[in-house]
Amino acid sequence: MQVTTLCLGALVFGDATGYEINKMFEDGPFSHFLDASYGSIYPALTRLTDEGLVTCKAEPQERRPDKKIYSLTEKGRLKLRDALQQPVADDKFRSEFLFTLLFAHLLPRDRVRGMVDARLAAMKKKLAELAHPDEEDTPGMDFARQYGHAVYSASIDFLENNRHLIEEIATEEEAHV
Amino acid sequence: MQVTTLCLGALVFGDATGYEINKMFEDGPFSHFLDASYGSIYPALTRLTDEGLVTCKAEPQERRPDKKIYSLTEKGRLKLRDALQQPVADDKFRSEFLFTLLFAHLLPRDRVRGMVDARLAAMKKKLAELAHPDEEDTPGMDFARQYGHAVYSASIDFLENNRHLIEEIATEEEAHV
DNA sequence: CTCCGATATATCGCTTCTATATATCTTCGG
DNA sequence: CCGAAGATATATAGAAGCGATATATCGGAG
Numbered sequence: 122m123q124v125t126t127l128c129l130g131a132l133v134f135g136d137a138t139g140y141e142i143n144k145m146f147e148d149g150p151f152s153h154f155l156d157a158s159y160g161s162i163y164p165a166l167t168r169l170t171d172e173g174l175v176t177c178k179a180e181p182q183e184r185r186p187d188k189k190i191y192s193l194t195e196k197g198r199l200k201l202r203d204a205l206q207q208p209v210a211d212d213k214f215r216s217e218f219l220f221t222l223l224f225a226h227l228l229p230r231d232r233v234r235g236m237v238d239a240r241l242a243a244m245k246k247k248l249a250e251l252a253h254p255d256e257e258d259t260p261g262m263d264f265a266r267q268y269g270h271a272v273y274s275a276s277i278d279f280l281e282n283n284r285h286l287i288e289e290i291a292t293e294e295e296a297h298v
Numbered sequence: 299m300q301v302t303t304l305c306l307g308a309l310v311f312g313d314a315t316g317y318e319i320n321k322m323f324e325d326g327p328f329s330h331f332l333d334a335s336y337g338s339i340y341p342a343l344t345r346l347t348d349e350g351l352v353t354c355k356a357e358p359q360e361r362r363p364d365k366k367i368y369s370l371t372e373k374g375r376l377k378l379r380d381a382l383q384q385p386v387a388d389d390k391f392r393s394e395f396l397f398t399l400l401f402a403h404l405l406p407r408d409r410v411r412g413m414v415d416a417r418l419a420a421m422k423k424k425l426a427e428l429a430h431p432d433e434e435d436t437p438g439m440d441f442a443r444q445y446g447h448a449v450y451s452a453s454i455d456f457l458e459n460n461r462h463l464i465e466e467i468a469t470e471e472e473a474h475v
Numbered sequence: 476c477t478c479c480g481a482t483a484t485a486t487c488g489c490t491t492c493t494a495t496a497t498a499t500c501t502t503c504g505g
Numbered sequence: 506c507c508g509a510a511g512a513t514a515t516a517t518a519g520a521a522g523c524g525a526t527a528t529a530t531c532g533g534a535g
Contacts, residue, residue: 122394124491130397133404140514150400154393161491163516188514202404209394209413211420216331217299217386219445220307223327223438227310227379236386243388260467261400268396268456275452279445290437301522317483338522340485363484363529 122210124161125169127151129201132175132193134259139163139189150262153247153269166191174200222287230291237284241277248273299387301338302346304328306378309352309370311436316340316366327439330424330446343368351377399464407468414461418454425450 131142131151139162146157166189169175174197179187193201218240225233251270254263308319308328316339323334343366346352351374356364370378395417402410428447431440 122397127397130401133401138514139516151397154391154396156390156392156492158492159516160493160518164491201401205398205401205405206409209398212391212393212395212417213333214331214389214391215333216389218389219331219442220299220304220328221382221386222441223436224307224310224378224382225438225441226436228382232383240389259400259403261402261464264399264402264460264464265396267460268453271452271456272391272449275448276445279448283441283444287438287441315483316485333523335523336485337487337524341522365483 122204124157124165125174126201126204127155127157128162128165128169128191129174129193129197129204132191132197133201136190136192138191139166142166142191150258150265153251154265169197173197225287225290226292228291230288230293233288233291237280237288241280244273244277244280248277299381301334301342302351303378303381304332304334305339305342305346305368306351306370306374306381309368309374310378313367313369315368316343319343319368327435327442330428331442346374350374402464402467403469405468407465407470410465410468414457414465418457421450421454421457425454 127146128142131137131145134145134150137145139159142162143157143159145151146155146162166175166177170177170191173194175191175193178190178192180190218236221228221236222233248270251266251273254266258266304323305319308314308322311322311327314322316336319339320334320336322328323332323339343352343354347354347368350371352368352370355367355369357367358364395413398405398413399410425447428443428450431443435443
């Protein structure tokens, strides 16, 4: 799924600037299961404008470059609906954390403990973000939020209950003292 | 984390060809939480060889190009150990499935049902792969396997218990008949 | 006995990420 | 009341990596 499609999707929720679309991926509703950055968003918006799938209204601003507000066209709406009917790629999970733990036996125990602590903290933060429904959320967002909450809960439980297994494997450094 | 580091890690488990390393990402022990492809693996192995972090032994084969077997050097082993002490990137989860469901209200109900069925099937397949410990697995692999099992179990449970929420939102097509 | 999938190496083109440059406004602590 | 830091906003260069493809052979299914 290309960034152009993701941008069309973002604009379904209302007109937005490139900056605002970026925020949706960074902090906003998409942040938990998608990512895209300026380097792909701005070129994508240009391409979409060329193809007539979005329109761009430049709003003049004093002492700064124009704010470019993008809106979905009817053609863009149809294109999105079409794209959403195409087969989706498998969910992908990427974890340098788990990769590193494959080599726990090569690492000092403190390093392993620190990594587990950091990951737990990060996941608990995410869990808190996902804990409460937002009244502005669409039903789809609410579903995604609950899904995320369930998965993070399970991850945290597993890590808390099983961290000793991996920490035992790490090399004990205290012998060096 | 660069592909070079991932390749160093792959070679800790034994000498291998580029083809075999690719399989580790596609089917093997890394497949559940990492990905890399020929386009990055082969160039990475060349770079690692140039830097003396791995050695390459060409094994002549009849009627085909030589099989190039890569081995970790002591220098490479140290480099890996060093790389594993660097801060790891956050885990990343990418789901076009959840993205598409954000627009469930724009999609025919059959499409949504089909997507959920497909995702459940894919996750159950993954769960089955992760269900049983392999005697050849290292402790780190076993930990990752159990982690994956816990997360997939939770995902499947959530989807089975809550799929009606998203399916109700989809547009009912039967009215058109 | 043919065709397909696995084995095996390798590269090209395109997409996309990371980091950075530029410029202004707001907010908040000292 | 000032200065620093962070938010707003656009945009691109450079590096990295994915997906597809090309080449070639072998074993097994049908």
